[in-house]
Every structure is written in C-alpha cells, then in structure tokens.
Amino acid sequence: MDSQNPQSFTPVEGVVNPSRVPFRTVYTGAKIPAVGLGTFGSDRFSGETIAEAVKDAIAVGYRHIDCAAVYGNEHLIGQALRQVFDSGLKREDLWITSKLWNDKHDEADVIPACRQSLKNLQMDYLDLYLIHWPFPNYHAPGVDVSSRDPHAQPYIHENYMKTWRQLEKLVEMGLARHIGTSNVTIPKLRRLLDDARIKPACSEMELHPHFQQPELFQYVIDNGIVPIGYSPIGSPNRPERDRTDADTSPTEDPVIVEIARRHNVHPAVVCIKWAVQRGQVPIPFSTRRRNYLSNLQAAVTDPLTDDEMAAIARIDRNCRLIKGQVFLWKDGQTWEELWDVSGEITPP
Numbered sequence: 556m557d558s559q560n561p562q563s564f565t566p567v568e569g570v571v572n573p574s575r576v577p578f579r580t581v582y583t584g585a586k587i588p589a590v591g592l593g594t595f596g597s598d599r600f601s602g603e604t605i606a607e608a609v610k611d612a613i614a615v616g617y618r619h620i621d622c623a624a625v626y627g628n629e630h631l632i633g634q635a636l637r638q639v640f641d642s643g644l645k646r647e648d649l650w651i652t653s654k655l656w657n658d659k660h661d662e663a664d665v666i667p668a669c670r671q672s673l674k675n676l677q678m679d680y681l682d683l684y685l686i687h688w689p690f691p692n693y694h695a696p697g698v699d700v701s702s703r704d705p706h707a708q709p710y711i712h713e714n715y716m717k718t719w720r721q722l723e724k725l726v727e728m729g730l731a732r733h734i735g736t737s738n739v740t741i742p743k744l745r746r747l748l749d750d751a752r753i754k755p756a757c758s759e760m761e762l763h764p765h766f767q768q769p770e771l772f773q774y775v776i777d778n779g780i781v782p783i784g785y786s787p788i789g790s791p792n793r794p795e796r797d798r799t800d801a802d803t804s805p806t807e808d809p810v811i812v813e814i815a816r817r818h819n820v821h822p823a824v825v826c827i828k829w830a831v832q833r834g835q836v837p838i839p840f841s842t843r844r845r846n847y848l849s850n851l852q853a854a855v856t857d858p859l860t861d862d863e864m865a866a867i868a869r870i871d872r873n874c875r876l877i878k879g880q881v882f883l884w885k886d887g888q889t890w891e892e893l894w895d896v897s898g899e900i901t902p903p
C-alpha cells in the first residue's frame with residue numbers, strides 16, 4: 556500500500572490527519588486518497604444534509620468526495636465546498652469526482668454536462684470524471700426496477716467511444732484531470748483500452764466482501780487502473796427498489812461480525828479496512844459523523860491480520876446488489892446480461 560507515512564496505522568482520536576491517510580497513485584502520478592465519501596443519499600437524505608456531511612467530513616480529515624450529477628445535490632455540495640475553501644483549504648488539497656449521467660452521452664452533451672457539474676460544484680476542474688453507466692438509457696430518479704426507457708439501447712462500443720472522445724477533450728481542455736469508467740466489465744474495458752487515446756485512470760465498481768469481483772479487480776490493477784469500490788458496506792440502506800430476496804449482507808456475515816468483535820469496531824469498519832488493505836478505494840456513504848469518522852479512521856488504525864484478510868477473501872458470495880435492471884433494452888432479458896457474464900459484450 557502507498558502511504559505518505561509508514562506509521563499510518565497508529566490509532567487516532569477524533570479528527571484524522573489527512574496526511575496519514577494512505578493513497579493510491581494513478582498513472583499520471585496523481586494521488587487519490589484511499590477512502591472517499593459517497594454522496595448518493597439513496598432517496599433518504601436531503602441534499603442539504605449530505606452537503607453538511609461533506610463539509611464536516613472534510614473537517615474531520617476526508618480529502619476525497621465522490622459526486623455525480625444524477626445525485627441531484629452537486630449545487631449544494633458546491634456551496635459547502637465554497638465555505639471549505641473560504642476557510643483556507645486549497646482546491647488542490649481535495650480529490651473531487653463527478654459523473655456523466657446516462658442522458659448526456661451524445662457528443663454535443665458531454666462537455667456542457669461537465670461544465671454544469673463544475674458550475675454546481677463551484678470549481679474549475681474535476682480530479683476525475685466518469686461515465687456513470689455504459690448505457691445511454693435514461694430513467695427518472697426513483698423509478699421502479701421494472702421501468703424501461705422506450706428508447707433504451709444496448710452497449711454499442713462505437714457510441715461509447717464517441718462519448719469517451721469527448722471525455723478525452725475534457726482532459727485536453729483542463730476541465731478534468733483524469734477520466735474513467737463506472738459499471739463496466741472486462742470485455743468492455745478491453746475494447747476501451749484498445750481504442751482510448753487517454754486511458755481510464757480509475758474504474759468505479761461495486762466491491763464489498765460479498766461481491767469481490769476478483770477477475771475485474773485484478774484486470775484493472777494489471778492495466779494500471781485504480782479500482783474505486785462503491786457500496787463498500789453492502790449499501791444497507793439502499794432503496795427498496797434495489798433489493799431482492801437473494802441479496803446478502805456483508806455486515807451480517809459471521810466472519811465479518813467476529814472480526815469486528817475482535818477489533819471492537821462496527822462490521823462496516825471491517826469492510827472498509829478490508830477494502831483499503833486489498834487495494835481498492837472505498838467510498839462509503841454516511842451523513843452521521845460517528846460513522847463517516849469511523850470509516851476514515853479504519854484506514855489509519857489497527858490493520859486486519861493476514862489471516863483475517865484471507866478469511867474475508869473466502870466469504871465472497873458473488874452477490875451483486877446494484878443490478879441495473881432499469882438499463883435493460885429488450886423484453887425477456889435478465890440483469891446478468893448487462894454484466895457480460897458470458898465473457899463477451901452481450902450482443903444487441
């Protein structure tokens with residue numbers, strides 16, 4: 556693990572000194588803090604509450620915030636960040652990610668969409684801009700999983716590359732320092748790596764002890780791409796529409812619960828420790844100081860032992876929680892087809 560300070564696992568109380576938080580180095584040499592704060596409120600928290608949490612999370616030591624246009628709160632997070640900068644923090648002290656939503660994949664829409672996020676966030680560049688989903692299929696916030704865009708399309712690599720070319724322009728224009736993918740598979744990444752002029756710096760994907768995605772994880776590492784892990788705690792408060800009876804919960808897994816008991820922490824904290832030590836960048840969400848502080852402290856205190864890491868490696872259930880059903884493009888499909896489980900990009 557990269558670290559600015561080899562002593563970074565010494566216990567701390569209260570606030571975490573950001574210089575003690577480990578980081579990952581992306582291929583440009585830039586450093587992404589090894590824990591970020593998620594900002595998707597799962598329809599449960601107001602934008603104001605989330606923006607307040609962002610401001611306080613920075614006060615307790617976070618330097619990495621995961622945003623997205625579709626979360627509908629970038630304008631409020633921008634106001635919070637303005638206050639943070641007014642109180643002395645510099646823009647370059649933070650790593651800010653945003654994402655292009657699915658209704659903005661058309662070539663003409665990409666640069667304006669990024670500019671809108673920048674305007675809302677009150678900054679002149681992003682550290683990372685991701686294509687949120689590889690499907691240009693629109694669905695309104697909050698719709699049921701059975702909802703379908705009547706114009707829904709499959710993944711079409713040529714179209715994705717047209718969108719990607721616009722992201723490359725954003726780098727050339729200085730509006731995004733890095734660009735990356737989200738919710739893609741190995742077959743899609745393989746095509747992108749063949750065709751990209753500017754390669755993805757990071758790839759965001761669901762990663763937690765019950766969904767470890769070992770092949771994709773290894774593939775991105777082998778290709779010099781930093782994996783960012785969303786829903787690192789297993790998204791226990793995700794909306795009802797994203798739940799099925801087959802879903803499992805990593806924080807209730809007896810192995811995680813026992814390790815948490817041993818370390819005297821919440822099972823969520825074990826998930827974050829595992830993520831950081833494994834080498835992905837978890838972006839847990841919380842608006843409660845006690846929780847977001849524990850998640851950052853997880854990266855600088857009391858590491859898991861090799862045996863504990865090995866025990867967690869064995870509890871993978873291949874249980875994807877965020878299945879993406881709303882992006883399916885024709886009747887009779889199952890959500891697995893979105894994820895290229897055959898090893899090839901699912902044909903139209």
Ligand SMILES: NC(=O)c1ccc[n+]([C@@H]2O[C@H](COP(=O)([O-])OP(=O)(O)OC[C@H]3O[C@@H](n4cnc5c(N)ncnc54)[C@H](OP(=O)(O)O)[C@@H]3O)[C@@H](O)[C@H]2O)c1
Nearest residue numbers: 593594595785786787788789790792821823839840841846
């Ligand atoms: N790229 C994508 O497509 C994508 C998809 C999904 C998510 N994301 C990003 O990933 C972020 C995180 O994912 P997520 O929100 O789905 O799930 P998550 O981070 O796995 O779970 C969040 C929930 O865990 C609870 N929690 C957090 N820390 C805790 C702690 N220390 N102890 C006990 N409970 C704790 C929180 O409860 P309390 O609210 O009670 O604190 C919160 O509701 C999102 O906010 C978003 O930024 C990206």
